Amino acid sequence: MSDAKRPLTAEDLTQIEVYSDPQHAPNGDAYAFVSTSINKDNKYESQLYTQKLTDSEPRQWTFDEDAKNCNPRFSPDGQHLVFQSTRSGVPQLWLAHTDGGEARQLTTFKNGAVNPSWSKDGNQIIFSARLEKDDNVQEQKEHTKDEKKKEAEDKAKEPIVINRLKHKANGSGFRDEKRTQIIQYNLASEQFIQLTHGDADYDYEDISPDGSLILFSANLDADEDSSLTNDLFLLHTDTKGMEKLTNGKGSYSNASFSPKGDKIACFGNEFAYAGATQDELFVFDLTTKARTCLSESIDMPLGDMMIGDTRMGQSTTGPVWSGSGDALFFIGTDHGATGLYQADLQGGIAVLYKDNNHVFGFSYNDKSESFVLGISTPTNPCNFYQLKDGKLARLTNANAEFLQEVALSEPETITVEAEDGFEIQGWILHPIDFNENEKYPFILEIHGGPHAMYGQTFFHEMQLLAAKGYVVLYTNPRGSHGYGQEFVTACRGDYGGKDYSDLMQAVDYALKNYDFIDQDRLGVTGGSYGGFMTNWIVGHTNRFKAAVTQRSISNWLSFYGVSDIGYFFTEWELGENLLDDPKKLWDFSPLKYAKAVDTPLLIVHGEEDLRCPIEQGEQLFITLKHLKKQVEFVRFPGASHELSRSGEPLMRIERLHHICRWFEKYL
Structure with a gap:
């Protein structure tokens, strides 16, 4: 060890900045990202940064102490940035002009608003919110600290009535009657429209280029409480009619429209090997209704399967359409590393970047035909790089002093x-x-x-x-x-x-x-x-x-009944449920x-x-x-x-x- 360097300590967790979620500006000359760190009060703090690709250092965009700012998304014309922030107490959506100035709060939803996305014409922002059955989206009001405190105290005194198999989830606790709904915000009228209303959790995926279709995923099975499927659906914004895109036999996600809006790409599988099933890359043709698997030639899990203990914040792993709509980009996991791959519509797979490291996210820009890659190595928590014409150039120098x-x-x-x-x-x-x-x-x-x-x-x-x-x-x-x-x-x-x-x-x-x-x-x-x-x-x-x-x-016998996943995990992984063969579970x-x-x-x-x-x-x-x-x-x-x-x-x-x-x- 060099005399100039010291051994790592447990407390060094507080010294590490973690980058995530790179997002290209539409013109391709800049990008935004999220930096998460632990502040002097030993609390997580996430701030937004932007960087021109010609600059040597990024510029900090937000400065909120103790707040988590994330999910930055540029408007199609590049003039605005919508993002999610806890600066008011719970996650809400805020809008800022990219030329500078104070951000403006767009939502005051009682339970928060998350995951913003723009319509292709830039007139609408689509997001998700947890709502009660009879909530009115036009009358949502964020509670004050005192109101939140009283609500928590009152709730702590009430019994919890449980009538669902899926009644709890690690990290979020016992589930209530709220459901995730998809909301549309019109910037001109400043009005909210609730697009989904059912007794289910609806996850927004994308909006078609002409704005006529909302693509979402959900489990709308009649026996949703016992089912583990996740299907893709199309919602017609004019009639509010829905059509099911997938067959109800698997789980699909990460879906997006092609640039022309005639195709949809996604990851998915039909549980052929239960929870051990690798996702495939599918394309759905909306004209012929045909489904094509583009990943048959590779035996590799799609997405980022790497485990670490400093990776915080979400990042895009694909699939992402090329500007011409004739190719898709995605992260693949292979032999201890992850890389960036390209699939053409005939199923040909090419490696765009792979080395002995961890590509944890990427952003693609069709105007510059380049990528911003987030990369971690065993001796460097994170940095962003530009990948253009097969050449990699470092953009950031995160954690340099550390x-x-x-x-x-x-x-x-x-x-x-x-x-x-x-x-x-x-x-x-x-x-x-x-x-x-x-x-x-x-x-x-x-x-x-x-x-x-x-x-x-x-x-x-x-x-x-x-x-x-x-x-x-x-x-x-x-x-x-x-x-x-x-x-x-x-x-x-x-x-x-x-x-x-x-x-x-x-x-x-x-x-x-x-x-x-x-x-x-x-x-x-x-x-x-x-x-x-x-x-x-x-x-x-x-x-x-x-x-x-x-x-x-x-003890797998008790795990079956106490874990949030035990009722299906024991059969998926061990081959038996509790009442079928308790001896086998005990042997395990x-x-x-x-x-x-x-x-x-x-x-x-x-x-x-x-x-x-x-x-x-x-x-x-x-x-x-x-x-x-x-x-x-x-x-x-x-x-x-x-x-x-x-x-x-x-x-x-x-x-x-x-x-x-x-x-x-x-x-």
Whole structure:
């Protein structure tokens, strides 16, 4: 390590700026984006920036302390920017002139207004809002702080009446009677028109070039409460008539009209492999009603499947139409990296940009025929680049001072052959101040999902462990995305089987090929599915001397009934529901093997986790404690399943301190 650089710390989370959502100006000479950081009060803050492509630095557009400004969208003539901001208390829409001046508030909806988009003529703004059944969009009034406080106090005193299967969702809590509706705002008349009204959640996708059709996605099944489909629909703006575009057998999203309005592109699948099904790229011809799959020639998940712990804010992943309408652009996930791809309407696929890094979003401009790419690497959280004529040019220099100050470890890629021939990709991080003549403790990191992917992106937690002097191994065992459909579905019905073997063989490979690893000081950690696997590992081997299980699953029998996804996830992933074969679910449960656990185990869990509820951690703790095992339980108040990624900053930092403390104590 250079004398000028210091080791990374847990508190360095507060030093990192995270860029997202690049949006080209219509003329192609500038773009806007969102920068999210943690301010001096340890709160998240998001500000908008703009940058001319000829300028060396971006210009800050918003300056609201403690506010989250996001979703910047240029008007078609480039003269205005509509965006979403919490500066008034809840997310509302604001409009600013691109020449400068104060932004004007457009909406005062009681429950907020989000995700603005322009009609092609620039006369309308379409957005989404949560509404009660009888709400009048012309009479919406945002509550004052006192009104919000009283409403919250009154609600806390009322019982919650539940009559739906889908009655809760991780991150948002118990569902109420509000539904997401699509609203249109006329800039000339300053009037709102509610375009959808049913007892369903309607997600706006796009508006046709002539403004006659609204494209949206929704689950309008008669038995919507038990169905997991998401169909595409067309709403005629004149008659308000609707027509269904898809067949009710799958899930479709990211849909948009072609420049001429005669076709629609989208991502989608029909659950051929349940939740492990890779999306395909489809085009619907509105004249012939034919559906064409353009991605048959590639065995790769579409979109961004990369996992990280500093990625905040949404970004476009495609599909995006070319200006001529004869091609589509999208991000694809492949072997630990993501890249930008192009598909023609005959199904030909070309790589426009791919390297050993993480393309997390992009914006395309048909006038300049260029892209703005958001890219993260293992040693750089984020930057924007212009891609034009195949050449990449950096536009920003985010986190420059921070990166000059801290020492980071560059990962080394490894490939391990599994017992049945699958190739398992992984990465080794060397400790900071590495000396090949020394022996170092080792930590295996296991990702969640399981249908997700580790790879070539910045990961604060991994770098922190390397800074603490650990060799870090992270891999993509079977079940991970990025290696084809057969690979991603291979763990279903076999949790704790060959996926476990993949991980153990990767550890064996590391011990065999890196003699600086101290085989007597091995640790393991993971969250969600990675937490399940950590629990499984310590119940099936004593080779690890310390383990930290995070937001984990310990008992599939109870998970079925307490998780917001348990009622379908157990069948999708394990092959059985609770009443069909409870013995099988118990056999898959780490809790069954608690007597065999001798590894000191730290259990980390969020109190408000509705995906893997805290009772999963409680059951494991009580059982191990009753058995007189070395176990400790750390509960994080108010934290959901997203604690490590977007939880309260101080909670995230404290979580990292507990992980490091446990490994320091036992390794």
